[in-house]
Amino acid sequence: MPPSASETSSSFDLLHERVRRWIWDQQWAELRDVQELAIRTILGTETDVIVSAATAAGKTEAAFLPICSSLVDEASSGVQVLYVGPLKALINDQWRRLDGLCESLEIPVHRWHGDVTATARQRLIRQPDGILLITPESLEALFVRRGSEVGRLFASLKYVVIDELHAFIGSERGMQLQSLLHRLERVLRRRVRRVGLSATLGDMTIAADFLRPRSASAPAIVKSDDAGSGVKLRLYGFRRPAREAATPTGADDETSRSIAQHLFKNLRGSSNLVFANARAAVESFTDLLSRMCAAANLPQEFFAHHGSLSRELRFEVEDLLKRGDRPLTVICTSTLEMGIDIGAVKSVAQIGPPPNVASLRQRLGRSGRRGEPAILRVYVEEKALTDGSAPQDAIRADLVETIAMLNLLLERWIEPPPSGLVHGSTLVQQILSLIAQDGGVTATNAFALLCENGPFEHVDRPMFKSLLKELAARDLIRQEPDGLLLHGDRGEKAVNHYDFYSAFISPDEYRLMSGGRPLGNLPIVNPVSEGSFLIFAGCRWRVVAVDNEKRVIDLVPAAGGRVPIFDHGSGTDVHDRVRREMLAVYTTDEVAPYLDKEAADLLREGRENFTRYSLNRTRFIACGDGSLYFPWLGTLAMNTLVQQLAVRGVSVSVEGPAIVARDLAPAALRDSVRACDAERPIDTRALAANVENKIEEKWDWALDEGTLDASYASRRLEANPARYP
DNA sequence: GACCTGCTGCGGATTG
Numbered sequence: 001m002p003p004s005a006s007e008t009s010s011s012f013d014l015l016h017e018r019v020r021r022w023i024w025d026q027q028w029a030e031l032r033d034v035q036e037l038a039i040r041t042i043l044g045t046e047t048d049v050i051v052s053a054a055t056a057a058g059k060t061e062a063a064f065l066p067i068c069s070s071l072v073d074e075a076s077s078g079v080q081v082l083y084v085g086p087l088k089a090l091i092n093d094q095w096r097r098l099d100g101l102c103e104s105l106e107i108p109v110h111r112w113h114g115d116v117t118a119t120a121r122q123r124l125i126r127q128p129d130g131i132l133l134i135t136p137e138s139l140e141a142l143f144v145r146r147g148s149e150v151g152r153l154f155a156s157l158k159y160v161v162i163d164e165l166h167a168f169i170g171s172e173r174g175m176q177l178q179s180l181l182h183r184l185e186r187v188l189r190r191r192v193r194r195v196g197l198s199a200t201l202g203d204m205t206i207a208a209d210f211l212r213p214r215s216a217s218a219p220a221i222v223k224s225d226d227a228g229s230g231v232k233l234r235l236y237g238f239r240r241p242a243r244e245a246a247t248p249t250g251a252d253d254e255t256s257r258s259i260a261q262h263l264f265k266n267l268r269g270s271s272n273l274v275f276a277n278a279r280a281a282v283e284s285f286t287d288l289l290s291r292m293c294a295a296a297n298l299p300q301e302f303f304a305h306h307g308s309l310s311r312e313l314r315f316e317v318e319d320l321l322k323r324g325d326r327p328l329t330v331i332c333t334s335t336l337e338m339g340i341d342i343g344a345v346k347s348v349a350q351i352g353p354p355p356n357v358a359s360l361r362q363r364l365g366r367s368g369r370r371g372e373p374a375i376l377r378v379y380v381e382e383k384a385l386t387d388g389s390a391p392q393d394a395i396r397a398d399l400v401e402t403i404a405m406l407n408l409l410l411e412r413w414i415e416p417p418p419s420g421l422v423h424g425s426t427l428v429q430q431i432l433s434l435i436a437q438d439g440g441v442t443a444t445n446a447f448a449l450l451c452e453n454g455p456f457e458h459v460d461r462p463m464f465k466s467l468l469k470e471l472a473a474r475d476l477i478r479q480e481p482d483g484l485l486l487h488g489d490r491g492e493k494a495v496n497h498y499d500f501y502s503a504f505i506s507p508d509e510y511r512l513m514s515g516g517r518p519l520g521n522l523p524i525v526n527p528v529s530e531g532s533f534l535i536f537a538g539c540r541w542r543v544v545a546v547d548n549e550k551r552v553i554d555l556v557p558a559a560g561g562r563v564p565i566f567d568h569g570s571g572t573d574v575h576d577r578v579r580r581e582m583l584a585v586y587t588t589d590e591v592a593p594y595l596d597k598e599a600a601d602l603l604r605e606g607r608e609n610f611t612r613y614s615l616n617r618t619r620f621i622a623c624g625d626g627s628l629y630f631p632w633l634g635t636l637a638m639n640t641l642v643q644q645l646a647v648r649g650v651s652v653s654v655e656g657p658a659i660v661a662r663d664l665a666p667a668a669l670r671d672s673v674r675a676c677d678a679e680r681p682i683d684t685r686a687l688a689a690n691v692e693n694k695i696e697e698k699w700d701w702a703l704d705e706g707t708l709d710a711s712y713a714s715r716r717l718e719a720n721p722a723r724y725p
Numbered sequence: 726g727a728c729c730t731g732c733t734g735c736g737g738a739t740t741g
Contacts, residue, residue: 086730114732137731145733173730278727307729334728355727498732506731571726656726 011039016069022104023065034224038062041220042195043069048212048219050165050196050204055338055365057224059197060097060163067159067195071130072105076156079110079124081131082184084139084177085163088113089318089340091133094163098131107131112138128153136168136177137501140433143180144495147437151187158193160184162211164338165196169210170418172697175426176503178213178455183434186449194219199338199362202414209419213455230373231364235406235592236262237399237599238381259379260288263349266377267329268293268301270346271321274331275363277352279306279566285351286331286538287561304538305332308509308566310518313537318342331538337362344368347375353402354378355572358414360405378402382602391613391621391628392658395586396606399599401574401657403592404581415575422458424467424711425697426503430456431468432476432487436495440484443468458714463707470704505698507567510546512536514555525565528553535561576634576722579657583632586610619725620666620673627666629659629673637721643687644676677724684713 012020012031023031031039034053041049043066051062071080085091095111102109108130112121114137124132125146134142143150160181168174185191196211200223208219240255263274263285276282282304289302303317314335320328321342330336337359348367354360368374380399383389408414430450434441443465451459459467468485471477475488487495494500509521510528519537522528534541540561545554586607591600613621619630629652631638638654645652650672652661661669688694688709695701696715700708713719 088731118734135731140731141733167730171730337729339730359728496733498734500732502731504730567727569727572728 011036014039014043014069015065016072016105018072018105019065019069019101022101025104032058032062032224034058034222035062035065038222039066039069041222042066045220046193047217048194048196048215049222050198050207050211050219051222052198052200052204052207053224054200055341055362060094062222063161063195063197064098064101067161068101068105068107070158071107074158076129078128078153078155078157079130079132080107080156081159081161082139082154082157083131083133083161083163084136085133086135086167086173087164087339088115088135090163091135093340095133102131109133112142114138125149125153129156136173136180136503139180140176140501143183144433144436144500147439150184150437154184154188157184157188160192160194162194162196165198165207165211166201166417167338169207170421172423172426172503174210175421175423175455176429178210179426179430179450182454183437183449199365200224201417202412203416206417206419210417214457231368231410232373232375233378233406233410233594234376234596235378235380235402235594235599236596237602238379239598239602240381240383242384242386255381256284257288259351259381260285260292262379263329264289264292267347267349268298269327270329271324271327272329272345272347272349273336273363273366274329274349274351275337275354276331276333277355278569279308279333280563281351282306282331282333283535283538283563287535287540287563289329289331290538301327302329302331302538305330305335307333307335308522309520309537310512312518313520321345334359336366342366344370347377349377349379351379353380353398354405356415356575357405357408357578360409361414364409378406380599385605390655391609391615391623392656392660394606394609395613395615396602396609397582397656399602400582400585400606401578403585403595403603404578406594407581407585407592408578413577415577418715420458420714422707422711422714423456424459424703424707425699427451427456427459427467427707428471428476428699428702429500429503431471431485432491432495432500435477435485435487435491440480440486442483443479443485446485458710459707463710466704467707470707471702474702476702503698509551511552512555513552514541514557519555522553522564523566524551525567528564533558533560533562535563571635573635576637579632579634582657587616618666620670622666623660626660626662626664627669629661629669630657631659631673631724632657633722633724636716636718637724640682640684640687640717640721641673641676641724643690643717644679644682645672646690647687648672648675673724680720682717682719682721684717684719685709687717688713 035058038051051059053059091111091113098109110124111133113135168177194211198207201207204221211219238255244253276285286302286304290300293300305317317330324343345367348363364374364376380402382396382399383393385394447464450456451464476491477485478488479485507523509523512519512522528543530543530546532543540558541555542558544556621628642652652659694708694712
């Protein structure tokens with residue numbers, strides 16, 4: 001029985017008859033708004049398209065119903081649709097999802113990633129056709145290993161689909177993907193339509209430019225403004241006693257136990273996600289919550305999920321979530337923020353200030369079953385104050401930063417993704433890959449393809465030239481007398497190792513095993529000794545053997561344990577707008593209705609201290625023998641100021657929202673800051689030249705000084721920050 | 726004061 005809504009829809013009529021029949025067979029009540037609009041745009045125009053909607057809004061069908069429609073009855077000699085996804089698990093999900101539709105249309109669907117068998121790969125190479133689902137890394141491998149076959153494989157290519165577009169923007173992987181797609185069009189000598197699937201982003205112009213850099217015509221934006229059914233929001237404040245001042249969030253102390261107790265009371269019996277900001281915090285909250293379950297003789301319903309857990313353990317938890325047949329609360333890092341479909345949960349909790357507003361929005365999107373409001377609980381702890389407390393602690397900056405982000409979330413603002421990045425590291429990878437693809441390339445052609453007309457638009461000819469010289473000096477490349485660039489010995493070796501295909505770097509790790517079963521990985525930060533205890537995967541273990549050669553640690557269950565050190569990260573970048581909103585929170589008396597009593601009390605205390613330190617009248621205050629400056633600007637602007645001051649011989653550090661000068665009076669610090677402010681535009685490359693540790697990305701070690709400085713400056717500094725007030 | 730993502734081809738053993 002054909003559904004009436006589809007019968008009357010004009011978009012529906014644009015679809016191929018066999019696609020319409022498939023939709024009838026699914027007994028869908030109607031097509032969603034975003035699907036209607038995407039069908040019209042994809043079948044009615046020739047432009048690139050971005051389909052932007054919340055998780056689980058039917059983006060995949062919105063793109064593939066019209067795309068498959070245009071493939072039916074079409075003769076082909078090669079892959080017709082290239083779909084690129086960021087995760088293997090997502091590719092597997094989409095492969096299953098497309099299977100039904102494509103089987104009825106007789107369109108083959110292939111997947112290609114690290115876990116795909118050699119037989120399946122050979123099948124595609126022998127008979128390329130239909131839809132290919134692939135990761136950026138496997139696409140890179142195709143260019144490196146089968147460079148001469150790329151043209152044949154994609155001869156009939158009609159569409160490139162990029163899933164989770166927002167996850168690629170501004171990253172090394174995103175740059176790699178742009179470069180690969182550009183190189184693909186060069187091989188085919190024609191433009192291929194691009195369709196991006198993205199979460200809702202505030203400013204779509206950056207996403208549009210990412211989809212096809214420097215394009216003369218903008219892509220069509222298909223956007224669903226699904227407002228949802230509202231948010232139930234609550235922010236809980238916690239006061240950390242002075243004796244616990246030194247312990248981190250999630251340690252087994254009184255404050256963490258109070259938060260865990262609150263979670264236990266409110267979440268037990270339903271399905272929820274708890275986002276803790278660090279893997280160590282995930283482990284210790286899972287340990288606290290599962291011990292509460294055990295103590296109450298209840299079945300275990302709290303599980304850990306993060307990137308260092310083995311795939312087996314993560315699958316088990318994801319599977320339990322997908323089945324949804326019993327109450328389950330998963331404590332996780334950003335692993336469950338997006339990607340695979342785990343269905344909606346009843347509520348989401350965030351422990352500590354969220355990394356940024358964009359990430360908070362994604363996390364919130366996981367909550368709110370059909371027709372029900374999303375529920376978000378946020379927990380923030382603040383240290384007890386003593387006579388010796390620093391002003392930046394006394395103003396309760398973590399709490400106020402969290403309030404600022406929640407206010408911006410409710411205003412529907414989110415951070416724009418970074419832009420203007422040089423990406424020197426990924427350029428090295430792409431030069432080496434291009435040589436592998438063609439068996440050699442001239443410097444002129446490489447520059448034209450990658451920089452002049454390609455995605456590395458911030459690298460000019462002189463910079464490219466000094467980069468090539470450095471790569472030659474490091475034996476990564478060499479130049480033939482006729483000008484052709486080839487791999488040097490070291491370059492040859494690098495390209496032939498499987499580690500080459502990813503654009504990002506991964507730390508060395510130990511493998512954790514128990515009884516032959518893989519539990520996960522532990523980055524090699526601190527040495528682990530035999531006989532020591534460990535909390536991992538929400539359980540307690542004793543180390544029985546450490547094999548430093550094979551990098552394997554054997555564990556047995558135990559009663560004791562402590563959370564290991566996972567990483568010494570560099571912290572998150574806070575946006576200007578968040579800091580400005582913090583200032584607005586300090587300078588009004590308004591108390592947001594979502595604050596609980598303790599949070600409201602901490603806010604009152606923070607505002608009192610803000611006024612007591614005269615921060616309502618000045619940005620420079622005395623502190624001991626030195627001074628503090630509160631510019632109410634984001635991380636990049638503050639980094640830039642720190643470097644500008646360093647050039648002037650003024651040594652300062654950044655602590656939260658404050659710039660700290662140890663032995664300089666407020667008036668002197670103010671004069672120096674004003675002098676910096678007068679110096680515009682700021683030469684960020686010259687500033688970067690004075691920075692000590694700039695090697696952060698995979699190929700940074702191989703860059704010449706100029707390219708390294710430019711890369712670093714574009715990532716960490718700002719040439720035109722807001723005025724330093 | 727952080728998080729996440731990815732990976733080829735071969736040789737040798739085992740199985741049908």
